[in-house]
Amino acid sequence: MSLAPLSLPQLRNSHWLDSAKRLVPGLLLCAAIAWLASTLAALPWFGSHGLSALTLAIVIGMLVGNTVYGWVQAPAAAGVGLSKQQLLRLGIILYGLRLTFQDIAAVGASGVLIDALMLSSTFVLAQWLGQRWLGLDARTSMLVGAGSAICGAAAVLATAPVAKARADDVAVAIATVVVFGTVGTFLYPVLY
Template sequence: MMNVKHIKSIVKSNTKGLVFTACIVVFSMYLSNIQSIKDATHLAATAFAIIIGVLLSPWFFKYQHTFQAGVHFSAKKLLRLGIVLYGFNITLTELLSVGFNGFILSTIVVSSIFITSVIVGTKIFRLDKETSMLVGAGSAICGAAAVLALESSLKSDPFKGILAVGTVVIFGLIFMFLCPFGFAFDLIPGFDQNAMGVYMGAILHEVANVAGAADMAKDMANFDQKAANIAIIIKMMRVILLVPFLLIVTYFVAKNQHSDHGKTAKTLTIPYFAFAFLGMIVFNTFLASRETFLGIDTNTIVSIGRNLCTICIVFAMAALGLQIDFKKFLKSGARVFGLALFLGIALLIGGYFLTLIFKGILW
């Protein structure tokens, strides 16, 4: 009986925020389907959702107590569900085509950006090591999810996590728009669509940023689904690296610090959705070899999965936009903002040359 009441409570607390976010999603998808608007802007529903979310963010914060639970659910749970369902767009053949070399590229990005963040953050921007580590984790691995996971492991001040999340959300969104525009207007020399896929997967902060940028690029330029898949695969390799990253960082932090105030280590946050994403790829590969599954046409199953994936990601993009509090961020996080900007530029420039180095190896 208590379980039923608990479920009802969860549904009730999320409903208003989900309905609010759903209104943005419906309007965004409506705008993206108007041909005249599509021809003029080349923006996908994901882009409209984030723009509308940002514009409505002051109103959201005014009534945050009413909508927060549902918006948070959209930004976290639906995003992860959307990424899992993205596996319907990828087969094992494509995943293996990126393979070990993609893993090496992802490892280089994660390790170099995180180490740079710790050194530059503490030496140049005079931030404490924990804040530098949080910003570095968010920039290097998978945005807000990495920040929150590392914050839990370090047992740091929650405000440090809020500042770090703010930076990776803002720069993730900026770069999400820069990448497809830069590719569409030939501002990135030496890149074909596959190179752009590798580049986006290697430098963008959030998984939703990669999915959104790929979606926009398909509408704006010669960027097909294969290139979009490469971007997501590279990004998901960075996400999967969160597991060993947390274990290694936590080990060294525990080794170098004394156990004071009687604190005990918290359970590490493992990104299980990344492994579910891999499982969905295996399932999609299985479906590709059959005409029916449980009496249902496999093309229908894949189509439904892809549509649900799109809806979930648009929900997540709208929710991320709503949660950007620019006033609080600019007031409290100038040095944190500076570090995130430095890391963003490092990702843009370093990622470009790293992609060129791997040209002929990954594709």
């Protein structure tokens, strides 16, 4: 057995393999939840009750997170972390790229103006209510406002570095946005 030091290409390959081994269990768990949610959403009963793949993925994720995730957290944490941070952001970017200038033109200037007013008024209202009525600090209310106005937890995660938010600010904002978003996900189809 040779005790010679590893060459740079060997170190790179070894590091890459170690990283892949750490990420695969969590990525597989997230992929399994996404697959199950998509499969269930394709069934007529779920579609007729307004339950999309996103809604089902939230429910499945909550069930897994509160039941079996504790048993698989150690091997899955790195892959789940990658999924909820980088892959979620990438998915939002790719989804946004589907929007074309023709789509924007089809909505018209009034549609764009209404969207801009809704987004900005939701953000400002969350800031004002959060700081004046609920006593939240500026960072937390900014994160809650971004999450409520834009697209939920992913917007909170994307805004956190800009707001120089602490981990507890991010946790409060994500919990707030996810709880109210989840309630709305189930309430809106019923109201419709």
